[in-house]
Amino acid sequence: xxxxxxxxxxxxxxxxxxxxxxxxxxxxxxxxxxxxxxxxxxxxxxxxxxxxxxxxxxxxxxxxxxxxxxxxxxxxxxxxxxxxxxxxxxxxxxxxxxxxxxxxxxxxxxxxxxxxxxxxxxxxxxxxxxxxxxxxxxxxxxxxxxxxxxxxxxxxxxxxxxxxxxxxxxxxxxxxxxxxxxxxxxxx
Amino acid sequence: xxxxxxxxxxxxxxxxxxxxxxxxxxxxxxxxxxxxxxxxxxxxxxxxxxxxxxxxxxxxxxxxxxxxxxxxxxxxxxxxxxxxxxxxxxxxxxxxxxxxxxx
Numbered sequence: 001x002x003x004x005x006x007x008x009x010x011x012x013x014x015x016x017x018x019x020x021x022x023x024x025x026x027x028x029x030x031x032x033x034x035x036x037x038x039x040x041x042x043x044x045x046x047x048x049x050x051x052x053x054x055x056x057x058x059x060x061x062x063x064x065x066x067x068x069x070x071x072x073x074x075x076x077x078x079x080x081x082x083x084x085x086x087x088x089x090x091x092x093x094x095x096x097x098x099x100x101x102x103x104x105x106x107x108x109x110x111x112x113x114x115x116x117x118x119x120x121x122x123x124x125x126x127x128x129x130x131x132x133x134x135x136x137x138x139x140x141x142x143x144x145x146x147x148x149x150x151x152x153x154x155x156x157x158x159x160x161x162x163x164x165x166x167x168x169x170x171x172x173x174x175x176x177x178x179x180x181x182x183x184x185x186x187x188x
Numbered sequence: 189x190x191x192x193x194x195x196x197x198x199x200x201x202x203x204x205x206x207x208x209x210x211x212x213x214x215x216x217x218x219x220x221x222x223x224x225x226x227x228x229x230x231x232x233x234x235x236x237x238x239x240x241x242x243x244x245x246x247x248x249x250x251x252x253x254x255x256x257x258x259x260x261x262x263x264x265x266x267x268x269x270x271x272x273x274x275x276x277x278x279x280x281x282x283x284x285x286x287x288x289x290x291x
Contacts, residue, residue, distance in 0.1 A: 001216065001231060017220075017226075024228045027228075028232065
Protein backbone atom coordinates (compact mmCIF):
# COMPACT_ATOMS: atom_id res chain seq x y z
CA UNK A 1 0.00 0.00 0.00
CA UNK A 2 2.78 2.40 1.00
CA UNK A 3 4.69 1.90 -2.21
CA UNK A 4 1.72 3.10 -4.27
CA UNK A 5 1.98 6.55 -2.70
CA UNK A 6 4.97 7.38 -4.86
CA UNK A 7 2.92 6.70 -7.96
CA UNK A 8 -0.02 8.91 -7.06
CA UNK A 9 -0.59 11.81 -9.44
CA UNK A 10 -0.93 14.60 -6.92
CA UNK A 11 -0.50 15.32 -3.25
CA UNK A 12 -4.25 15.32 -2.68
CA UNK A 13 -4.61 11.92 -4.30
CA UNK A 14 -1.67 10.63 -2.25
CA UNK A 15 -3.26 11.90 0.96
CA UNK A 16 -6.60 10.26 0.12
CA UNK A 17 -4.77 7.04 -0.74
CA UNK A 18 -2.88 7.11 2.55
CA UNK A 19 -6.03 7.74 4.60
CA UNK A 20 -7.81 4.90 2.82
CA UNK A 21 -4.91 2.55 3.48
CA UNK A 22 -4.94 3.53 7.15
CA UNK A 23 -8.65 2.77 7.39
CA UNK A 24 -8.19 -0.55 5.60
CA UNK A 25 -5.28 -1.50 7.87
CA UNK A 26 -7.19 -0.63 11.04
CA UNK A 27 -10.21 -2.57 9.84
CA UNK A 28 -8.14 -5.66 9.15
CA UNK A 29 -6.41 -5.34 12.50
CA UNK A 30 -9.75 -5.15 14.30
CA UNK A 31 -11.12 -8.11 12.34
CA UNK A 32 -8.15 -10.25 13.25
CA UNK A 33 -8.56 -9.36 16.93
CA UNK A 34 -12.18 -10.48 17.12
CA UNK A 35 -11.97 -14.11 18.16
CA UNK A 36 -14.66 -14.50 20.76
CA UNK A 37 -18.35 -15.20 20.62
CA UNK A 38 -21.17 -14.92 23.08
CA UNK A 39 -21.17 -18.58 24.05
CA UNK A 40 -20.36 -19.24 27.70
CA UNK A 41 -20.48 -22.25 29.97
CA UNK A 42 -24.00 -23.15 31.08
CA UNK A 43 -22.79 -23.09 34.67
CA UNK A 44 -22.13 -19.40 34.26
CA UNK A 45 -25.10 -18.71 32.01
CA UNK A 46 -27.59 -20.01 34.57
CA UNK A 47 -26.79 -17.43 37.29
CA UNK A 48 -26.63 -14.81 34.57
CA UNK A 49 -30.12 -15.67 33.34
CA UNK A 50 -31.41 -15.81 36.91
CA UNK A 51 -29.97 -12.37 37.54
CA UNK A 52 -31.55 -11.05 34.37
CA UNK A 53 -35.05 -12.49 34.68
CA UNK A 54 -35.65 -13.38 38.33
CA UNK A 55 -36.29 -9.80 39.57
CA UNK A 56 -38.93 -9.24 36.93
CA UNK A 57 -40.40 -12.68 37.65
CA UNK A 58 -40.69 -11.72 41.30
CA UNK A 59 -42.40 -8.52 40.16
CA UNK A 60 -44.82 -10.58 38.10
CA UNK A 61 -45.63 -12.78 41.09
CA UNK A 62 -46.13 -9.63 43.18
CA UNK A 63 -48.47 -8.18 40.58
CA UNK A 64 -50.46 -11.41 40.48
CA UNK A 65 -50.72 -11.46 44.26
CA UNK A 66 -51.71 -7.81 44.34
CA UNK A 67 -54.44 -8.51 41.84
CA UNK A 68 -55.63 -11.40 43.95
CA UNK A 69 -55.65 -9.26 47.09
CA UNK A 70 -57.61 -6.54 45.34
CA UNK A 71 -60.18 -9.14 44.51
CA UNK A 72 -60.30 -7.97 40.92
CA UNK A 73 -60.00 -9.84 37.71
CA UNK A 74 -57.21 -8.87 35.38
CA UNK A 75 -58.50 -6.28 32.97
CA UNK A 76 -58.19 -2.72 31.85
CA UNK A 77 -61.71 -1.68 32.71
CA UNK A 78 -61.51 -1.85 36.52
CA UNK A 79 -60.49 0.57 39.23
CA UNK A 80 -57.14 2.32 39.33
CA UNK A 81 -55.28 -0.20 41.45
CA UNK A 82 -56.70 -3.12 39.43
CA UNK A 83 -55.70 -1.37 36.23
CA UNK A 84 -52.23 -0.73 37.55
CA UNK A 85 -51.84 -4.30 38.77
CA UNK A 86 -53.06 -5.65 35.43
CA UNK A 87 -50.65 -3.46 33.55
CA UNK A 88 -47.82 -4.53 35.81
CA UNK A 89 -48.78 -8.18 35.32
CA UNK A 90 -48.72 -7.81 31.55
CA UNK A 91 -45.48 -5.87 31.45
CA UNK A 92 -43.73 -8.19 33.87
CA UNK A 93 -44.56 -11.28 31.78
CA UNK A 94 -41.15 -10.81 30.19
CA UNK A 95 -39.60 -12.09 33.42
CA UNK A 96 -41.15 -15.57 33.73
CA UNK A 97 -41.18 -16.03 29.94
CA UNK A 98 -37.47 -15.26 29.71
CA UNK A 99 -36.64 -17.37 32.72
CA UNK A 100 -38.52 -20.39 31.38
CA UNK A 101 -36.93 -20.02 27.95
CA UNK A 102 -33.46 -19.77 29.49
CA UNK A 103 -34.02 -22.80 31.74
CA UNK A 104 -35.27 -24.78 28.75
CA UNK A 105 -32.06 -24.05 26.87
CA UNK A 106 -29.64 -24.51 29.74
CA UNK A 107 -31.17 -27.46 31.60
CA UNK A 108 -32.85 -29.37 28.80
CA UNK A 109 -30.51 -28.43 25.94
CA UNK A 110 -33.44 -27.42 23.72
CA UNK A 111 -33.33 -24.49 21.32
CA UNK A 112 -35.14 -21.26 22.03
CA UNK A 113 -38.74 -21.71 20.97
CA UNK A 114 -40.38 -19.93 19.29
CA UNK A 115 -37.56 -18.27 17.41
CA UNK A 116 -39.08 -14.82 17.73
CA UNK A 117 -39.16 -15.08 21.54
CA UNK A 118 -35.83 -13.27 22.22
CA UNK A 119 -36.90 -10.33 20.07
CA UNK A 120 -40.25 -10.20 21.86
CA UNK A 121 -38.56 -10.34 25.27
CA UNK A 122 -36.21 -7.56 24.22
CA UNK A 123 -39.12 -5.43 23.07
CA UNK A 124 -40.97 -6.15 26.33
CA UNK A 125 -37.94 -5.08 28.37
CA UNK A 126 -37.67 -1.84 26.45
CA UNK A 127 -41.37 -1.20 26.97
CA UNK A 128 -40.86 -1.81 30.69
CA UNK A 129 -38.15 0.81 30.72
CA UNK A 130 -40.31 3.29 28.89
CA UNK A 131 -43.17 2.61 31.29
CA UNK A 132 -40.88 3.25 34.27
CA UNK A 133 -39.70 6.49 32.76
CA UNK A 134 -43.31 7.49 32.11
CA UNK A 135 -44.28 6.71 35.71
CA UNK A 136 -41.33 8.74 36.99
CA UNK A 137 -42.20 11.67 34.74
CA UNK A 138 -45.86 11.65 35.73
CA UNK A 139 -45.29 11.72 39.41
CA UNK A 140 -42.91 9.32 41.15
CA UNK A 141 -44.94 6.56 42.71
CA UNK A 142 -43.46 3.24 43.70
CA UNK A 143 -40.36 3.65 41.58
CA UNK A 144 -39.35 7.10 42.69
CA UNK A 145 -38.77 10.15 40.57
CA UNK A 146 -36.08 10.72 38.01
CA UNK A 147 -32.62 10.73 39.56
CA UNK A 148 -33.85 8.77 42.57
CA UNK A 149 -31.86 5.67 43.46
CA UNK A 150 -35.06 3.59 43.37
CA UNK A 151 -35.74 4.74 39.85
CA UNK A 152 -32.35 3.64 38.59
CA UNK A 153 -32.59 0.35 40.48
CA UNK A 154 -36.00 -0.24 38.95
CA UNK A 155 -34.71 0.60 35.51
CA UNK A 156 -31.77 -1.75 35.89
CA UNK A 157 -33.64 -4.70 37.40
CA UNK A 158 -36.86 -4.47 35.43
CA UNK A 159 -35.65 -3.27 32.06
CA UNK A 160 -31.91 -3.26 31.44
CA UNK A 161 -31.08 -6.69 32.85
CA UNK A 162 -34.00 -8.48 31.15
CA UNK A 163 -33.01 -6.77 27.89
CA UNK A 164 -29.45 -8.04 28.23
CA UNK A 165 -30.71 -11.51 29.07
CA UNK A 166 -33.03 -11.50 26.04
CA UNK A 167 -30.17 -10.35 23.80
CA UNK A 168 -27.88 -13.12 25.07
CA UNK A 169 -30.52 -15.86 24.94
CA UNK A 170 -30.03 -16.90 21.29
CA UNK A 171 -26.30 -17.38 21.83
CA UNK A 172 -26.87 -19.95 24.57
CA UNK A 173 -27.93 -22.65 22.12
CA UNK A 174 -26.34 -24.99 21.23
CA UNK A 175 -24.93 -25.30 24.73
CA UNK A 176 -21.19 -25.63 25.33
CA UNK A 177 -19.59 -29.04 25.80
CA UNK A 178 -19.66 -28.53 29.57
CA UNK A 179 -23.37 -27.81 29.62
CA UNK A 180 -25.63 -29.06 32.35
CA UNK A 181 -27.74 -31.07 29.93
CA UNK A 182 -24.72 -32.97 28.60
CA UNK A 183 -23.45 -33.68 32.13
CA UNK A 184 -26.84 -34.93 33.29
CA UNK A 185 -27.29 -37.14 30.23
CA UNK A 186 -23.84 -38.65 30.68
CA UNK A 187 -24.69 -39.56 34.28
CA UNK A 188 -27.86 -41.49 33.33
CA UNK B 189 -19.75 -27.32 0.28
CA UNK B 190 -18.90 -23.72 -0.63
CA UNK B 191 -21.86 -21.46 -0.58
CA UNK B 192 -21.85 -19.36 -3.73
CA UNK B 193 -22.47 -15.77 -2.76
CA UNK B 194 -23.34 -12.82 -4.93
CA UNK B 195 -20.29 -10.56 -5.05
CA UNK B 196 -20.69 -6.91 -4.12
CA UNK B 197 -20.70 -4.33 -6.92
CA UNK B 198 -17.26 -3.21 -5.82
CA UNK B 199 -15.92 -6.76 -6.05
CA UNK B 200 -17.53 -7.24 -9.45
CA UNK B 201 -15.92 -4.08 -10.81
CA UNK B 202 -12.56 -5.22 -9.46
CA UNK B 203 -13.01 -8.66 -11.01
CA UNK B 204 -13.94 -7.03 -14.32
CA UNK B 205 -10.73 -5.00 -14.26
CA UNK B 206 -8.64 -8.06 -13.40
CA UNK B 207 -10.17 -10.16 -16.19
CA UNK B 208 -9.21 -7.57 -18.83
CA UNK B 209 -5.75 -9.12 -18.90
CA UNK B 210 -5.92 -12.13 -16.61
CA UNK B 211 -2.27 -13.16 -16.88
CA UNK B 212 -0.87 -9.70 -16.26
CA UNK B 213 0.21 -8.52 -12.85
CA UNK B 214 -1.59 -5.36 -11.76
CA UNK B 215 -0.67 -2.77 -9.17
CA UNK B 216 -3.07 -1.55 -6.53
CA UNK B 217 -3.07 2.09 -7.61
CA UNK B 218 -3.63 1.13 -11.22
CA UNK B 219 -6.65 -0.98 -10.20
CA UNK B 220 -7.93 1.89 -8.10
CA UNK B 221 -7.79 4.28 -11.06
CA UNK B 222 -9.46 1.79 -13.37
CA UNK B 223 -12.29 0.75 -11.03
CA UNK B 224 -12.76 4.02 -9.18
CA UNK B 225 -12.45 2.19 -5.86
CA UNK B 226 -10.67 4.02 -3.07
CA UNK B 227 -7.81 2.33 -1.27
CA UNK B 228 -9.95 1.77 1.86
CA UNK B 229 -12.31 -0.35 -0.23
CA UNK B 230 -9.86 -1.84 -2.70
CA UNK B 231 -7.40 -3.45 -0.30
CA UNK B 232 -9.95 -5.24 1.93
CA UNK B 233 -11.51 -6.63 -1.27
CA UNK B 234 -8.12 -7.77 -2.53
CA UNK B 235 -7.42 -9.40 0.84
CA UNK B 236 -10.77 -11.23 0.82
CA UNK B 237 -10.17 -12.52 -2.69
CA UNK B 238 -6.67 -13.62 -1.71
CA UNK B 239 -7.97 -15.42 1.38
CA UNK B 240 -10.39 -17.37 -0.81
CA UNK B 241 -7.62 -18.41 -3.17
CA UNK B 242 -9.01 -16.38 -6.06
CA UNK B 243 -6.12 -13.94 -6.22
CA UNK B 244 -2.38 -14.34 -6.11
CA UNK B 245 0.14 -11.63 -5.37
CA UNK B 246 3.82 -10.97 -5.55
CA UNK B 247 6.26 -8.19 -4.77
CA UNK B 248 7.92 -6.23 -7.54
CA UNK B 249 11.21 -4.58 -6.61
CA UNK B 250 11.23 -0.89 -7.37
CA UNK B 251 13.30 0.26 -10.34
CA UNK B 252 14.14 3.48 -8.48
CA UNK B 253 16.69 3.08 -5.69
CA UNK B 254 15.39 3.75 -2.20
CA UNK B 255 11.76 3.13 -3.09
CA UNK B 256 9.82 0.29 -1.44
CA UNK B 257 8.73 -2.72 -3.55
CA UNK B 258 5.19 -2.74 -4.93
CA UNK B 259 2.59 -5.43 -4.45
CA UNK B 260 1.08 -6.84 -7.61
CA UNK B 261 -2.02 -8.93 -8.11
CA UNK B 262 -3.60 -11.23 -10.63
CA UNK B 263 -6.38 -13.79 -10.67
CA UNK B 264 -5.70 -17.46 -10.07
CA UNK B 265 -7.36 -19.97 -12.43
CA UNK B 266 -10.09 -20.45 -9.81
CA UNK B 267 -10.37 -16.70 -9.52
CA UNK B 268 -10.76 -16.31 -13.26
CA UNK B 269 -13.55 -18.86 -13.27
CA UNK B 270 -15.21 -17.14 -10.34
CA UNK B 271 -14.86 -13.76 -12.05
CA UNK B 272 -16.48 -15.02 -15.23
CA UNK B 273 -19.37 -16.50 -13.26
CA UNK B 274 -19.94 -13.30 -11.33
CA UNK B 275 -19.72 -11.14 -14.43
CA UNK B 276 -22.16 -13.40 -16.27
CA UNK B 277 -24.57 -13.27 -13.30
CA UNK B 278 -24.29 -9.49 -13.15
CA UNK B 279 -24.96 -9.15 -16.86
CA UNK B 280 -27.98 -11.45 -16.60
CA UNK B 281 -29.38 -9.44 -13.67
CA UNK B 282 -28.94 -6.17 -15.54
CA UNK B 283 -30.74 -7.63 -18.57
CA UNK B 284 -33.57 -8.85 -16.40
CA UNK B 285 -33.91 -5.43 -14.78
CA UNK B 286 -33.92 -3.74 -18.17
CA UNK B 287 -36.65 -6.10 -19.39
CA UNK B 288 -38.74 -5.46 -16.28
CA UNK B 289 -38.22 -1.71 -16.58
CA UNK B 290 -39.36 -1.69 -20.16
CA UNK B 291 -42.38 -3.94 -19.48
